[in-house]
Amino acid sequence: MKVWSISRAVGLFTGDSRALLIMISGAVLLAGWIWLQQNPQHDPLAPLDLNDPPGWATAGKFADLPGNQALCHQVLTRSNVAFTALPGVGDGPCGLPDRTQIDNPMVVPGNAIATCPVNAGLALWLNHGVQQAAQEHLGTQVTRILHLGTTNCRRINASQTAPWSEHATANAIDISGFVLANGEYVSVLQHWGEGEKGDFLEAVRDSACYSFRTVLSPEYNADHADHFHLDQGTRWARVCR
Ligand SMILES: [Zn+2]
Incomplete structure (x- = not known):
């Protein structure tokens, strides 16, 4: 049996x-x-759409953008992000082969020129980081994002020997504050670590890490006490602090 x-x-x-x-x-x-x-944000084979929330495959898709202007412009177009592609100028460490104008009226001063990957990073951050954080922590919306600039032909920390800054090639943007729909202002310098506006700033810093290779805040060092540095450099290690 x-x-x-x-x-x-x-x-x-x-x-x-x-x-x-x-x-x-x-x-x-x-x-x-x-x-x-x-959930195409988790699918490495799905094309990057900046209207989708960030997912498991987002960082890998962003890593394909630097140096591939045609692919990056396709991403902006697919995502309905307004931009103006300008001819490259110069060469060497401060040459600007990728000049993509940011045509978003929320970004002030307007018509700033940065690389296409910086434009793409901003679009995802605005779509899925900044407004959600404003709603969650401040109960309102952001109407303006204030920046200190994108392009500056210099080395890191203005040192004579350090590697070139991502600003040398317009591959970075420095964000100093946000204007809210109720007219109030949130300043990185004044409000970092301070109450609900501080919570908002920490949340937007963290969400920027989904679409930028490097994110530096006042927590990183004193040089960033008054702004968030967001860049799309291709160095090996990601920094989000
Ligand atoms: Zn910077």
């Missing part, structure tokens, strides 16, 4: 159970495929 039971169990495993296993595996794969179609 026992021998018969064992041989029957083996038979089931090698016959019916195998079919069942294949069916379950197929169902799991199909469910995974449907889920990825509904």
Whole structure:
């Protein structure tokens, strides 16, 4: 009797159970495929759309943008981000091969020129970081984002020997504050670590890390006491602090 039971169990495993296993595996794969179609931010093969929230595959897709202007412009166009592609100028450490004008009226002063990946990073951050943080922490919306500039032909910390700053190639933007729909102002210098506006600033700093390679805030060092530095440099290590 026992021998018969064992041989029957083996038979089931090698016959019916195998079919069942294949069916379950197929169902799991199909469910995974449907889920990825509904959540393209997690799908490494789905094209980057800046209207999608950040997901598991977002950083990898952003890593493809530096040095590939055509791909980056496709991303901006697909995401309905307004921009003006300008001809590159100069060469060497301060050459500007990628000059993409930021045509977003929220970004003040207007018509700043940065690389396309910086434009793309800003768009995702505005779509899925800044407004959510304003609503959550301040109960309002952001109407203006104030920046200190994008382009500056200098080395890091203005040192004579340090590597060139990402600002040398317009591959960075420095954000100093935000104007809210109720007319109030949130300043990195005045409000970092201070109450609800401080909580908002910390949240927008953190969310910038989804779409920028490097994010430096007052927490990083005293040189950033009055602004967030956001850049798309291709150095190996990401920095988000
Ligand atoms: Zn900077």
